[in-house]
Amino acid sequence: MIYLFCGILSSAVLGAICIPLFKKEDTLESAIIEETQWDLLQRKKEVILGNIQDLDFEHKCGKLSDEDHQRIRNEMSAEAAVVLQEIETIESAKDLDALIRREVSARKTKSKPASSTTSCSSCGASNPPSNKFCAECGAKIKR
Numbered sequence: 001m002i003y004l005f006c007g008i009l010s011s012a013v014l015g016a017i018c019i020p021l022f023k024k025e026d027t028l029e030s031a032i033i034e035e036t037q038w039d040l041l042q043r044k045k046e047v048i049l050g051n052i053q054d055l056d057f058e059h060k061c062g063k064l065s066d067e068d069h070q071r072i073r074n075e076m077s078a079e080a081a082v083v084l085q086e087i088e089t090i091e092s093a094k095d096l097d098a099l100i101r102r103e104v105s106a107r108k109t110k111s112k113p114a115s116s117t118t119s120c121s122s123c124g125a126s127n128p129p130s131n132k133f134c135a136e137c138g139a140k141i142k143r
């Protein structure tokens with residue numbers, strides 16, 4: 001009975017590990033953040049956190065003594081702390097770079113429609129080139 005319970009729990013734990021992994025890939029702006037060292041560290045983090053979860057789980061199921069659980073958990077936590085620290089360092093350095101690139105691409109898309117508008121000869125309002133009449137005053141736009 002206890003094995004069945006463990007089996008159900010472990011599949012729940014597995015699901016909990018896998019779901020955020022997939023979500024992260026969807027929302028991650030992979031075009032902006034280059035995944036090299038950062039990606040590697042993320043995977044490392046997931047593995048360590050997964051191991052900690054497994055450890056807690058085995059302890060809960062009575063496979064590990066309190067002492068063993070505490071000792072291994074401390075080791076794993078220290079390892080996780082190092083990885084998290086490294087991720088933070090990379091992210092803080094990359095954020096600035098990504099921000100600049102985002103700003104540059106935002107500027108590019110903004111300047112495009114501005115240069116292709118037609119200004120009304122009556123009131124000077126800018127209209128999209130497809131407009132035959134001014135959206136502001138209704139005058140015919142000459143080309």
Ligand SMILES: [Zn+2]
Nearest residue numbers: 120123134137
């Ligand atoms: Zn006008």
